[in-house]
Amino acid sequence: MMNSPKDWPEPIVRVQSLSESGISSIPDRYIKPPTERPSFHVFGSSQDTAAVAEADNSNANIPVIDLSGLESEDSQLRAATLSRVSESCREWGFFQVVNHGVSPQLMDRALEMWRGFFHLPAQAKQLYANSPKTYEGYGSRLGVEKGAILDWSDYYFLHYLPLSLKDYSKWPHLPTNCREVIDEYGKEVLKLCGRLLKVLSVNLGLREEFLQNAFGGEDIGACMRVNFYPKCPQPELTLGLSSHSDPGGMTLLLPDHQVTGLQVRKANSWITVKPAPHAFIVNIGDQIQVLSNAIYKSVEHRVVVNSGRERLSMAFFYNPKSDIPIEPAKELLTPERPSLYTPMTFDEYRLFIRLRGPQGKSQVESLKSPRRLS
Numbered sequence: 001m002m003n004s005p006k007d008w009p010e011p012i013v014r015v016q017s018l019s020e021s022g023i024s025s026i027p028d029r030y031i032k033p034p035t036e037r038p039s040f041h042v043f044g045s046s047q048d049t050a051a052v053a054e055a056d057n058s059n060a061n062i063p064v065i066d067l068s069g070l071e072s073e074d075s076q077l078r079a080a081t082l083s084r085v086s087e088s089c090r091e092w093g094f095f096q097v098v099n100h101g102v103s104p105q106l107m108d109r110a111l112e113m114w115r116g117f118f119h120l121p122a123q124a125k126q127l128y129a130n131s132p133k134t135y136e137g138y139g140s141r142l143g144v145e146k147g148a149i150l151d152w153s154d155y156y157f158l159h160y161l162p163l164s165l166k167d168y169s170k171w172p173h174l175p176t177n178c179r180e181v182i183d184e185y186g187k188e189v190l191k192l193c194g195r196l197l198k199v200l201s202v203n204l205g206l207r208e209e210f211l212q213n214a215f216g217g218e219d220i221g222a223c224m225r226v227n228f229y230p231k232c233p234q235p236e237l238t239l240g241l242s243s244h245s246d247p248g249g250m251t252l253l254l255p256d257h258q259v260t261g262l263q264v265r266k267a268n269s270w271i272t273v274k275p276a277p278h279a280f281i282v283n284i285g286d287q288i289q290v291l292s293n294a295i296y297k298s299v300e301h302r303v304v305v306n307s308g309r310e311r312l313s314m315a316f317f318y319n320p321k322s323d324i325p326i327e328p329a330k331e332l333l334t335p336e337r338p339s340l341y342t343p344m345t346f347d348e349y350r351l352f353i354r355l356r357g358p359q360g361k362s363q364v365e366s367l368k369s370p371r372r373l374s
């Protein structure tokens, strides 16, 4: 296995400080090749007019699902809610949930608290500067490739579970009470993740506890990345976060209420997510793609930035226990649809990803048997 790198290949530049320095053009390191820039929406041939038309359809949005239907007395409403989740998992890999049981006040407090953190003086944040060994703390790049083109964002990464990795000394101590807010937020979001895994299991025709057990039962992993996208003087040349699929099990994203930026790949176009008030954005990660033998797919997404307003989002990653092999559920295999993936632990998978940074879907594709790790 590859060794984990000890340090960054180059001095770290905080994107926020670049943004606040008042530059009118961005450094070359942040300029993406033309095909990756935000305005390039078509993946296939540029003669594909249907794809162009779809990309221009700015009314499109990922499905919004009212989860109160799951608890309803009305069995038809329960069934309809399950089937909307099922359809969203198959067709989008992404959906938003409302009436999900997490307190809206807690969601607002958590967002405000993290905004406060990123607006602390540079030295206060620097106390938590991260290294590529664990990535915990305040960071400004993913991947350790020297000379890589970077994304226009800073972030804070921390472990919530397992308890053996939860380390308050790696969590910020300011703003006041922030550790309590993170703890409470984690507790509530964890409950929602557990409910959603049951829904996904049932929808796949598996026992309710199947995915939770496959993730390691009580011993799952959970971590959080808070993304901070500063204003950018040339947003058309760069991305806040390059196209990627999430490596873990399932992600619950709490996006900025005011500022859009997340785009989800749908066939040949990028759909900009319009967040519903106090909704979570749920998406399937690579590990559920593997467990479901690609019945559910982890879909590519990216973040565009803008010159007018900064944006903040909180991503909560619900992951399998890191040392158990993840492979397609036997119950889902048929002679017509044999296993697509060879087993791999999440530890091995994550190390692989962290060395390279966001790379579209190339990592999960490379798991297809026979495995290609090139």
Ligand code: OGA
Pocket: 225, 227, 241, 246, 253, 255, 261, 262, 301, 302, 303, 313, 314, 315
């Ligand atoms: C992520 C992610 C999207 C966003 O953190 O993996 O996709 O809107 N974030 O910040």
Ligand code: NI
Pocket: 244, 245, 246, 301
């Ligand atoms: Ni993501």
